[in-house]
Amino acid sequence: MSTKGDLRRSSKPLETHLKVELLPAAKDLEVLEHCSHNLQRKTDTEDNAAQQLFRSSKSTPERASLSTSPNLLKPSEVFQVTMTRSASRILLQHYQSRTADLLCASQSRENPFISLLIPFAATHELLLQCILALSGVHFINNSNGAPSSDIMAATWTHYGLAVRGLKHGITRFAYGEQEILPLLMATLVLCFVESTRGNVISIAQHLKAARTFLLSWLQQRQPKFEVELRGFVIEFYLYIAILSNTQLGPEWNELIIEDCSLLYGDGTADCKSWGMFFGYASDLFGILPAVSAFAHQSSREEEDSTNKSFEIIVNYYSLLAQVHSWHPPEAGDLAFVACGRIYQQALLLLLHTSFYRDELGSMTLNNLLEQGVREFLALLESLPVESPIATTLCWPLSIAGSCARSELHRNSIRKHLKMLYKRFNMENITAVLRVLEALWDGDHYKPLYITTVMRQQNEHFIIQ
Numbered sequence: 001m002s003t004k005g006d007l008r009r010s011s012k013p014l015e016t017h018l019k020v021e022l023l024p025a026a027k028d029l030e031v032l033e034h035c036s037h038n039l040q041r042k043t044d045t046e047d048n049a050a051q052q053l054f055r056s057s058k059s060t061p062e063r064a065s066l067s068t069s070p071n072l073l074k075p076s077e078v079f080q081v082t083m084t085r086s087a088s089r090i091l092l093q094h095y096q097s098r099t100a101d102l103l104c105a106s107q108s109r110e111n112p113f114i115s116l117l118i119p120f121a122a123t124h125e126l127l128l129q130c131i132l133a134l135s136g137v138h139f140i141n142n143s144n145g146a147p148s149s150d151i152m153a154a155t156w157t158h159y160g161l162a163v164r165g166l167k168h169g170i171t172r173f174a175y176g177e178q179e180i181l182p183l184l185m186a187t188l189v190l191c192f193v194e195s196t197r198g199n200v201i202s203i204a205q206h207l208k209a210a211r212t213f214l215l216s217w218l219q220q221r222q223p224k225f226e227v228e229l230r231g232f233v234i235e236f237y238l239y240i241a242i243l244s245n246t247q248l249g250p251e252w253n254e255l256i257i258e259d260c261s262l263l264y265g266d267g268t269a270d271c272k273s274w275g276m277f278f279g280y281a282s283d284l285f286g287i288l289p290a291v292s293a294f295a296h297q298s299s300r301e302e303e304d305s306t307n308k309s310f311e312i313i314v315n316y317y318s319l320l321a322q323v324h325s326w327h328p329p330e331a332g333d334l335a336f337v338a339c340g341r342i343y344q345q346a347l348l349l350l351l352h353t354s355f356y357r358d359e360l361g362s363m364t365l366n367n368l369l370e371q372g373v374r375e376f377l378a379l380l381e382s383l384p385v386e387s388p389i390a391t392t393l394c395w396p397l398s399i400a401g402s403c404a405r406s407e408l409h410r411n412s413i414r415k416h417l418k419m420l421y422k423r424f425n426m427e428n429i430t431a432v433l434r435v436l437e438a439l440w441d442g443d444h445y446k447p448l449y450i451t452t453v454m455r456q457q458n459e460h461f462i463i464q
Helices: 025-056 060-067 075-082 086-102 117-121 125-141 149-174 180-197 203-219 224-248 250-263 282-304 310-324 334-355 363-381 388-392 394-403 407-424 427-441 449-456
Strands: none
Touching (some): 117 125, 180 427, 224 282, 282 310, 282 334, 334 394, 388 407
């Protein structure tokens, strides 16, 4: 298992000073009201589904207790009452023994999804409902399509309570009447809930709300003992936001670049859990939004001119140098080293296809793609699918898959995605494979085509 030193970034963190400026209050309120409106629609839908399940469930006493509103109870009492229900108790046990260890590279007692979130959930109802909903969705994915009616009912009840609680919390927060941290953690966990479901059309709303909560929370004076919590929340948010930005458009991409400059290195140097998502590749994740912005910039320029601008050429070679300059620590954990190299290779592929955008049939690009995908697959073979850090492989696999031309390479990526699904049971993995299959059928060879194919196939999910 990786040590504290193993999990930290391998090179000097970016020199930053956190001077967070929140969006104007009116803008914050507009964003949060939009999120609240969408959450209300989701709540109504999930309530109907849960009620239908309740009517068909045989556990009448438990059904009654599940539908009882806990809002009048103190948080500790909510936890105790919830844990008296067998289905909820099963979901908590499943979360602790299975789900939490599949969410990040840290395992068992070192895993902040257990060491930090479970105690917090015991005193904060909203986070408890989110955790149980996440466990339930993952439990259902593990049931081969045949979960019990009690588990189904409990899962969607917890999900409905989580969404409803978040809606009310957002309203109270907008008027300064709500503690921020539970809302921040809830929105981040709900991003994983939606990802696990493979139906994350609302993840953009969760992320926008999470960003507002995070920047507001970081302005508050925090005790030194909260360094672990601070590092966990920052990396949790950055991981989801950075990988989502390639699909959420240029406007969101600019916000993520700003967030990286603000948050990287902010009080995380002494955080034991840092690297739970990034592994050794923290600096590569920091570069990813700039590479994504370059890809969009190059695509826009392609529509206006066949010639590359001086700015595009300079940006390409600058980013290329930054990606090549990353090196893992000597004598580091082999799985973490391999995963970092995999992300490095995926970034190089994204850069090459973006720069040689109008030369898809050229020998130069063909050679770069062939060599890049071959090196990517060799690294992939060196990383056991059982390794905890393998949970972060969806994004690089989608990039390499979109560049794979030979059937041999495509079969390797197809096989690996299927093995990942068998290991982690996350629906976003199968969604990535569906999109790649459609991409290959259309004979496309660029990562930016992924978003186009997703729209054509009516796929709404975030690759993470």
